[in-house]
Amino acid sequence: MHLTREEEEMLAGEQGHATQKAMQILVALGRIYDAEKLVRVSSVQVSGVSYKNLGDAGLEFLSELASDGKARVKTTLNPAGMNLTDWESQGIASRFAEKQLKVIDAYEKLGVEISCTCTPYLAGNEPGFGEHIAWGESSAVAYANSVIGARTNREGGPSALAASLTGRTPLYGLHIRGNRIPTVAVNVEAHLRLPEDFAAMGYFVGKAVKDGIPYFRGVGLATLEDLKTLSAALASSGGVAMFHIEGLTPESGLGARSLEALTFTEKELAETGSILNDEGTPDFVSVGCPHCSLTELATLAKLLSGRQAKREFWICCSREVKRQADEAGYSRQIEESGAKFALDTCMVVAPVEELGFKVVATNSAKACHYLRNAGLKVRFMPLEQCVEEATRSA
Amino acid sequence: MKLKGRAIFEGKAEGKALVSSSPLSFYGGVNPDTGEVMERGSELLGQSVKGRVLVFPYGKGSTVGSYVLYRLAKNGAAPCAIVNTKCETIVAVGAIIAEIPCVDKVDVGKIRSDARVRIDGATVEF
Numbered sequence: 001m002h003l004t005r006e007e008e009e010m011l012a013g014e015q016g017h018a019t020q021k022a023m024q025i026l027v028a029l030g031r032i033y034d035a036e037k038l039v040r041v042s043s044v045q046v047s048g049v050s051y052k053n054l055g056d057a058g059l060e061f062l063s064e065l066a067s068d069g070k071a072r073v074k075t076t077l078n079p080a081g082m083n084l085t086d087w088e089s090q091g092i093a094s095r096f097a098e099k100q101l102k103v104i105d106a107y108e109k110l111g112v113e114i115s116c117t118c119t120p121y122l123a124g125n126e127p128g129f130g131e132h133i134a135w136g137e138s139s140a141v142a143y144a145n146s147v148i149g150a151r152t153n154r155e156g157g158p159s160a161l162a163a164s165l166t167g168r169t170p171l172y173g174l175h176i177r178g179n180r181i182p183t184v185a186v187n188v189e190a191h192l193r194l195p196e197d198f199a200a201m202g203y204f205v206g207k208a209v210k211d212g213i214p215y216f217r218g219v220g221l222a223t224l225e226d227l228k229t230l231s232a233a234l235a236s237s238g239g240v241a242m243f244h245i246e247g248l249t250p251e252s253g254l255g256a257r258s259l260e261a262l263t264f265t266e267k268e269l270a271e272t273g274s275i276l277n278d279e280g281t282p283d284f285v286s287v288g289c290p291h292c293s294l295t296e297l298a299t300l301a302k303l304l305s306g307r308q309a310k311r312e313f314w315i316c317c318s319r320e321v322k323r324q325a326d327e328a329g330y331s332r333q334i335e336e337s338g339a340k341f342a343l344d345t346c347m348v349v350a351p352v353e354e355l356g357f358k359v360v361a362t363n364s365a366k367a368c369h370y371l372r373n374a375g376l377k378v379r380f381m382p383l384e385q386c387v388e389e390a391t392r393s394a
Numbered sequence: 395m396k397l398k399g400r401a402i403f404e405g406k407a408e409g410k411a412l413v414s415s416s417p418l419s420f421y422g423g424v425n426p427d428t429g430e431v432m433e434r435g436s437e438l439l440g441q442s443v444k445g446r447v448l449v450f451p452y453g454k455g456s457t458v459g460s461y462v463l464y465r466l467a468k469n470g471a472a473p474c475a476i477v478n479t480k481c482e483t484i485v486a487v488g489a490i491i492a493e494i495p496c497v498d499k500v501d502v503g504k505i506r507s508d509a510r511v512r513i514d515g516a517t518v519e520f
Contacts, residue, residue, distance in 0.1 A: 021490070021491065024403075024490045025486075025487055025490050025491070028402050028403065028486045028487075028490055029483060029486060029487075031400070031402075032402070032481055032482070032483075032486055032498075047457075048457070048458065048461075053456075053458050054458065054461060055426065055458075055461065055462075055465065056426075056465065057426055057461040057462060057464050057465030057468070058458070058461040058464075060464070060465070060468060061461060061464050061491055156457030156458075156460065156483055156484070156487065157457060157458070157460075157461075158457075158460055158461075158487045158491060159483060159487060
């Protein structure tokens, strides 16, 4: 692999220990995936923030890097395992909170913005079409490649951080135009009315195409919320890092060749919905996986107006979108109902299973997938029904 | 026998081989404090990777697995070297941050468990 003189210096340790480690990671990945060279990136999103996933090992590594490493490009952060300023009200144990705050300290020292959201594209990290970026967080990766047209592989925590500390990533995979063409078509015959229908479709298709690039036909229009939840579902049941929607996403023109096709009808839509539903009455309701947009908060404010939450109800969003909702008056309406904003975190990365909940109602197919892995039961339902479930008398 | 592979993290090491014919998951699959393999269904279940030349086709599972290799090294419970058929991101990143000599593009089927193996850069000798 070709390295510039500056990159050689980084690799030799002339720019410090953390930069050297980062460069070793990038060079090894470049060799494994046959990259010709490194390419400069304009934006990084780092995953691996919740202490629940990092453990002491991750914390030690981050602290080691923070001794002399610094972000060289705009770098934002995935959700943490708790609300960073009000974790007590979430019922988080102090031992967990202490470790989580140490993780955040290390990232802060590294010059990473403590944005703690899985929707950086709604919170000020907004790359443009064709830009090379290095993002972790699988749902944001699928969104950035597909909806924005920026270029990123599915990075893990350390490889995204390595890109931040050097400002570079190896040139392979989805950074190359020829690797962004669709591999399988999906003929959509089901009528997709709600974002949750897009989520169910994503869950079905992700499982079928694994790490392929699906090309959806027959979708028509889609909202930001539809595309956000579709991205998350495709990347959780499968390893999808990019998709195209005919006539809608910016690179769908790449997909004219004849492709093997799947069909998604009303039958698959209904079946996927029932696959995502376990037995049991929810004792915990959570929306905002991926983190809520301002539009979703407006809807929630309207739905919750004049009602009271009768069970634990988390509304997960970034501090930036919450700030916008404060200005618009939505936050007050939501909080008056007794629903809780879960800022900086979400039901997937917080230690929900340790909080004593058993059955979770959510409008996210991705959350269903991961909460099940953590041993919880799940009920998948539209946003409006989640509000019903949260406010229903026992 | 002497096999020439590709060095993912260069170094020298010597130890007894511990061979898995199926892919390994480190996150949830290996105890980061002791090095004991805990993954249900793994042919190495109950054995320790500590001090061994760990031989397997490739890594699988969560990318957090890289941090498990780092933790193993900090706890003195890491393998002394890793040999893969095709190294992927989880193991490559883990080997680099934990500074464990790692070689891939080697036919791992040729190496028997408990054989004495020497690693030097891209060379695997046993």
